[in-house]
Amino acid sequence: MASKRKSPEPAVHIAEWSLPTAATLGSAVRTKGIMLEMRAKLPTMLRKFLDVRPGTLILGMPEGHEQEFARASETIERNLVGIEKLAIIPREIQDILTITTSERHRWLKDGRLPSAGTRTVKLHGRARKITFHVFEPKVVEDMLNDDKMSEWREQDKLTAAENRRQAAWKRRLAREEKAKPSETLKDTKAAKLAGWAEFEREGLLR
Incomplete structure (x- = not known):
C-alpha cells in the first residue's frame, strides 16, 4: 500500500x-x-x-x-x-515592458535598451553557468512611463520597410547586371553582321 x-x-x-x-x-x-x-x-x-x-x-x-x-x-x-x-533580469523586464525576447535582443544590440552590466549564475542542478544582461530599475521605470516601446516599434516598422525597399532595389540591379553580358553579345554580333553587309556592298568580298 x-x-x-x-x-x-x-x-x-x-x-x-x-x-x-x-x-x-x-x-x-x-x-x-x-x-x-x-x-x-x-x-x-x-x-x-x-x-x-x-x-x-x-x-x-x-x-x-x-x-x-x-x-x-x-x-x-x-x-x-x-x-x-x-537589478532587473531579462524575464522581468520583458514582463514589465510587455516586450518579446526578440525585441529585447534587438533593442539591447542597437543601444536603445541600455544594459546595467551582466550577471553570471549557475543553473540549478547543472555545472554550466549562464551570463545575461541586467537593467537599471529607474531606467526601466522611465521607459515604462514614457511608453518608449511603442515609439521603438514604430521605428522598427519604418526600418523594416526601408530594408525591404533596399533589398528589392538590390535584386533588381543584380538582375539587370546579370542580363548585361547577353545584351552586349547581341550588340557585338549585330555589329559584325553590319560590317559584312558593308563589305558586300563595296564589292570587297568578290
Whole structure:
C-alpha cells in the first residue's frame, strides 16, 4: 500500500512584507524574482517557508521554529532595504515592458535598451553557468512611463520597410547586371553582321 504524503504543519509564526511599487513595477514576475532573491539569502532548509502573493512576501513557519523564524525575519528585513534598486533580469523586464525576447535582443544590440552590466549564475542542478544582461530599475521605470516601446516599434516598422525597399532595389540591379553580358553579345554580333553587309556592298568580298 502506497504511503500517504505527510501534510505540512500549519504555520504559526507568520510575517508579511508589502513590496513597494517602485520595486515590483507592477510585475508579478518581478515580485517573484524578489522573493527568489530573498530565499537565496536564507539557509537552504528555511527557503521553502518564504512564499509570495501579489505584492507581498510571506514567511510562515510551524510551531517549534521560533529561533529560525526570528533569524529569517531579520535576514529578510535587512535585505529588503533598498530593494527597489535590485537589478532587473531579462524575464522581468520583458514582463514589465510587455516586450518579446526578440525585441529585447534587438533593442539591447542597437543601444536603445541600455544594459546595467551582466550577471553570471549557475543553473540549478547543472555545472554550466549562464551570463545575461541586467537593467537599471529607474531606467526601466522611465521607459515604462514614457511608453518608449511603442515609439521603438514604430521605428522598427519604418526600418523594416526601408530594408525591404533596399533589398528589392538590390535584386533588381543584380538582375539587370546579370542580363548585361547577353545584351552586349547581341550588340557585338549585330555589329559584325553590319560590317559584312558593308563589305558586300563595296564589292570587297568578290
